[in-house]
Amino acid sequence: MDSIGHLCEAFKGTYAGEAMDALQTLYSTIETETTAFCKENEIACGPGCGTCCEHFMPDITTTEARLVAAYLLFIKKDEALIEKVKESAGNTTGPCPLYCFNTPYHCSVYPSRPLICRLFGACANHDKNGNAVFRRCRYNVEKTMPEFLTLGGEVTVMQDYAYLLRSLDQESEEASMLGDAVSSQIEQLRFLASMLDLSDRPNPDDTPNPIAS
Numbered sequence: 001m002d003s004i005g006h007l008c009e010a011f012k013g014t015y016a017g018e019a020m021d022a023l024q025t026l027y028s029t030i031e032t033e034t035t036a037f038c039k040e041n042e043i044a045c046g047p048g049c050g051t052c053c054e055h056f057m058p059d060i061t062t063t064e065a066r067l068v069a070a071y072l073l074f075i076k077k078d079e080a081l082i083e084k085v086k087e088s089a090g091n092t093t094g095p096c097p098l099y100c101f102n103t104p105y106h107c108s109v110y111p112s113r114p115l116i117c118r119l120f121g122a123c124a125n126h127d128k129n130g131n132a133v134f135r136r137c138r139y140n141v142e143k144t145m146p147e148f149l150t151l152g153g154e155v156t157v158m159q160d161y162a163y164l165l166r167s168l169d170q171e172s173e174e175a176s177m178l179g180d181a182v183s184s185q186i187e188q189l190r191f192l193a194s195m196l197d198l199s200d201r202p203n204p205d206d207t208p209n210p211i212a213s
């Protein structure tokens with residue numbers, strides 16, 4: 001297996017496969033919308049920047065954790081990295097165990113990265129009055145994005161995407177730190193995979209369209 005499309009196909013017919021498929025569809029929509037938003041507002045990360053991942057441990061849902069765990073187990077197949085994620089359980093402040101200085105986007109699981117990683121520095125928020133605003137990422141010292149924007153009412157904000165994400169999670173309303181959540185899903189997926197025949201599956205193309213780390 002070497003793509004998320006292939007992962008979804010491999011787990012088709014299981015609760016995990018359906019959830020991965022729904023999450024991938026949501027991520028695709030978000031990718032399209034945030035790419036357009038960033039282009040329209042001249043928002044970009046600094047070249048080679050990945051500083052947010054060094055100071056951050058994402059808080060993620062069960063569905064997000066399952067996709068990251070599946071990517072690690074069946075696409076990366078990197079037991080040392082899996083061990084590193086497990087060792088990060090209990091860490092709430094970062095750095096993220098999936099941060100990798102030597103890759104273009106500094107993320108070891110870039111195609112399966114969680115929602116917050118897709119939106120940080122690339123999306124508007126609601127301010128305390130409910131207005132859509134964009135604030136420059138505090139680590140963007142190169143100033144490759146506007147410092148502050150006030151936006152119209154039609155702009156989709158981070159809270160809207162978070163709501164859509166939560167609507168995919170039927171098992172739990174609670175999000176957890178990435179180290180804890182992914183470690184738990186790794187064990188569950190290993191068990192599920194042992195029940196399935198994952199060989200001879202098709203391998204659809206799944207090229208990521210990156211925006212930010």
Ligand code: SF4
Nearest residue numbers: 045049052121137139
């Ligand atoms: S959001 Fe972009 S500019 Fe800000 S730290 Fe992350 S990669 Fe760098």
Ligand code: SF4
Nearest residue numbers: 053096098099107117
């Ligand atoms: S983008 Fe990747 S390395 Fe960075 S915080 Fe998210 S999962 Fe971790």
